[in-house]
Amino acid sequence: MSILETLKPEFHQSFPRLASGHYVHFFVVRHSQSFPVFQTDGALNTALTQAGLNSAEEKSNQMIKRLVMFKRKQVTPERLAGRQLLRSLGFTGVVEDEPNYCEYNGQKTCKRCPDCILYGFAIGNKGAERSKVYSDSTFSLSAYDNSHKNLTFNAPAETGTMSDRVRDRVIVRSSINDQAHVLPEVVFLSVETVRDTTFEGFIYVLGNLLRTRRYGAQESRTGTMGNHIVGIAFCDAEIFSNLYFTQALYDALSGDLNIPINNLCRMAATVAQEQLNQEPVLRRKVIFGDDLENLLTEVKQLYQDETRLRETIATLCEQTQSYARTYGAITPRQEESQALGS
DSSP: OOHHHHHGGGSBSSOOSSOOSOEEEEEEEEEEOSOOOOEETTEEOEEEEESOSOTTSHHHHSEEEEEEEOHHHHHHHHHHHHHHHHHHTTSSBSSTTSTTBOOTTSTTOOSOSHHHHHHOEEOGGGOEEOOSEEOOOEEBSSOGGGTEEEEEEEOOOTTSSSEEEETTEEEEOOOEEEEEEEOTTOEEEEEEEEESOBHHHHHHHHHHHHHOOBOSTTTTTSOBEEEEEEEEEEESSOOOOHHHHHHHHHHHTTTOOOSOHHHHHHHHHHHHHHHHTTSSSOEEEEEOHHHHHHHHHHHHHHHHOHHHHHHHHHHHHHHHHHHHHHTSSOOHHHHHHHHHHO
16 A cells, blocks of 8 residues: 555545644755745845754854745745646636636635635635645754855846947946845755645645745746655644754754755754654654655656546545535625536
């Protein structure tokens, strides 16, 4: 029996209305592979934090400035990757006049698709759904000074140069500026959680994590990142924060952060297990090491098989539509209108 099959008893058959203590925690190492930009008001987001958790160690006890990747900078690209999948398979519409069209963060949010029900929505007095995917801001493992660089950029003309010919004159344009970017090989640790989901919802959220490649501003030009899933834990409550995870790994590495990403991921998995053992939660199932690799391989194979993927997402859509009809923000009149439109 595949690992995915053995996990099915851990999930609800349908989405419940009330919280029932079924949390799936993904331990993620987000690894920059280009020059992302995570900024607010034109500057990179930073925070002053303690380097580690061990107050007895001088290196751990010092305060350092870290880069911050706000929660929306993480979840928004993942949601958009999921919504793109739904459109490509035909489960949500591409244009506004289609009956199953769903607008992201707008008045035409459908209130019933997997994205709306799993990640939530709020449309003023027209209804809201609380997100079942929990996330929070994550912090760079390394200090700000070692994690960013100001890069100069320009805007060449169509000729590929910084000059234009106007009549008989050559005019050199000064379209040059600079902006702070996150460096490649910078690591952010994240605990992303999905609460009270179905098996198909689990596959959808995990797939969004594995398939999202770009984060931050200017994502069409830069922002490539890799998401390394180093562990998954099924618990009955929430666990430690992203910052705590980051500080614990900093201590485990003794501040020596110049190690290959594969080694860092293995250390992050060990730290996650150690910290998980100290949490006052019931651990229903934990997946690390070879079992995790086998699970991720099965999930990737599912996403490569259009027939299986379509069946999985179709089941998920039925579940979210059923939830919307029973508990959600869709009124009977809206349900009748959408049925007539289809």
